[in-house]
Amino acid sequence: MYIKYLPVLSGVIALTVSPALSNGQGHGRKPLIDLTIEEPGGERKSFAPGFFSGPQSYYYENYERNRRNRLPVMNEDGWTLSFRLAAPESVALISTRLSNAQEGPNFETLVLKDPDGCLDLSHALPTFDGGEFPADLSPIDDNCPSPQDEKFMVFNIDYDDAPFVEDNYIFGGCEGPKRERLKDDAFDDITDFRQSNKAYILRNPAAMTPFASPVGPSTGGTMVEDCYGYGVDEDISSLVVMVNTGAARVFDENLNYDNTRIRNMAGFVSGVTVEYLDNNNATTVVAHMPVRPAMLTPLTFFDFDMPVNVFDGDPMFPPSFDILRKIEDGPVETFTLSGITTRGELINEVIALTPNEFKVEIRAVVVEGDAPEFIEDTNFDGRFTAADLRRDYKLLSKEAVRRINIVGRPSLFEERDEFECPPLILVDLNGNNNPQGCDDGDGTSRSAVRFPR
Numbered sequence: 001m002y003i004k005y006l007p008v009l010s011g012v013i014a015l016t017v018s019p020a021l022s023n024g025q026g027h028g029r030k031p032l033i034d035l036t037i038e039e040p041g042g043e044r045k046s047f048a049p050g051f052f053s054g055p056q057s058y059y060y061e062n063y064e065r066n067r068r069n070r071l072p073v074m075n076e077d078g079w080t081l082s083f084r085l086a087a088p089e090s091v092a093l094i095s096t097r098l099s100n101a102q103e104g105p106n107f108e109t110l111v112l113k114d115p116d117g118c119l120d121l122s123h124a125l126p127t128f129d130g131g132e133f134p135a136d137l138s139p140i141d142d143n144c145p146s147p148q149d150e151k152f153m154v155f156n157i158d159y160d161d162a163p164f165v166e167d168n169y170i171f172g173g174c175e176g177p178k179r180e181r182l183k184d185d186a187f188d189d190i191t192d193f194r195q196s197n198k199a200y201i202l203r204n205p206a207a208m209t210p211f212a213s214p215v216g217p218s219t220g221g222t223m224v225e226d227c228y229g230y231g232v233d234e235d236i237s238s239l240v241v242m243v244n245t246g247a248a249r250v251f252d253e254n255l256n257y258d259n260t261r262i263r264n265m266a267g268f269v270s271g272v273t274v275e276y277l278d279n280n281n282a283t284t285v286v287a288h289m290p291v292r293p294a295m296l297t298p299l300t301f302f303d304f305d306m307p308v309n310v311f312d313g314d315p316m317f318p319p320s321f322d323i324l325r326k327i328e329d330g331p332v333e334t335f336t337l338s339g340i341t342t343r344g345e346l347i348n349e350v351i352a353l354t355p356n357e358f359k360v361e362i363r364a365v366v367v368e369g370d371a372p373e374f375i376e377d378t379n380f381d382g383r384f385t386a387a388d389l390r391r392d393y394k395l396l397s398k399e400a401v402r403r404i405n406i407v408g409r410p411s412l413f414e415e416r417d418e419f420e421c422p423p424l425i426l427v428d429l430n431g432n433n434n435p436q437g438c439d440d441g442d443g444t445s446r447s448a449v450r451f452p453r
Helices: 176-181 343-353
Strands: 002-005 034-038 044-049 056-061 079-087 092-097 106-113 151-155 200-202 212-214 239-242 249-251 257-263 271-275 283-291 300-305 320-327 333-338 357-366 374-376 400-407 413-415 447-449
Touching (some): 034 357, 034 400, 079 239, 320 343
Antiparallel strands (some): 002 092, 034 079, 092 106, 200 212, 249 257, 257 374, 300 320, 320 333, 357 400, 413 447
């Protein structure tokens, strides 16, 4: 059964899509999808001479129109990125339901271009159950000429994906190979860390039985079918999200980084919906990505170089000792501390050594078909952008970019408890097998936010 939604148009003009336009790069011509990343922090309120409300009136300026606007300052988590895929020249939205008649997927098809004016979407199939589902789909319109000329994007309407929560939308996107790929790879099953969708580290590599720990945002583990994590999103599989920081970067358990590829972060999209006509008269698919802890922050590794774990029992600090720090793939730095007598003093020093404010650059692009699990630096410029995808993919949109200042939680909050551990990644960086840990034991805290001005 097909349900056909057609936007109300004054007329439909058949156009021949040039290769440049079909790649989304049309040398001044608009791409098929206008991709934007809704900016956290809202629009900027400004003052200007006015005619209707006294000597001054408010007006709002978009960030793109005023590059002098300051970047918003956000916490490490607790806010949402929204990717808007607007198709101003789309001609149809088709709902296909195969779960009952053919035991296949349910999905939506946004038709971006139909040059001959005859809809034949018998080839518009999502990747399902190990390959292209062998469905018997008839053209929407009769007697369409060949070859098929439609440009389209397949997606699913889904309301909420979250780590550790099983996705019950069984006959939609959370099915087949995408479901399996979005499960975390177990450490013991990884034969090539460059192919893993999960980053692990050995906190104590010199131990008799080294234990591998996952790092980065919580992604739901190796068993839960939550369809959430690094890789291609099951609901909007054409979306590529690139952030060259944190666990999106590729490294092995011993912190050896491979800077030739990063993981696609589109799998962190939580909800997908569609606006039939937005206020710009475009049919728009909207993907929401809640920012959860450790999703965008750089990874900072610490090593307390002391012979005992001072976080067990009554602390006994040596007169002086070292703290080792490594920020992502940077060098191991050594900081010598002396005169520390309490765990609270030690934690204050660690907070001071933790990166406080940093800028995150988020890039996104829409490709034809399924996006890659990894983005390769194909042009060898040391960056990861849409230019790296042009060799192997047709681009349906131009690249959208957002830059955001993020303030680390330990640096932003003033703890009212005497001693409260920040979230630390403790690693034996110098190989001397000293015990590592940080636990205040009481499980309570209260904090006040010191707003950066």
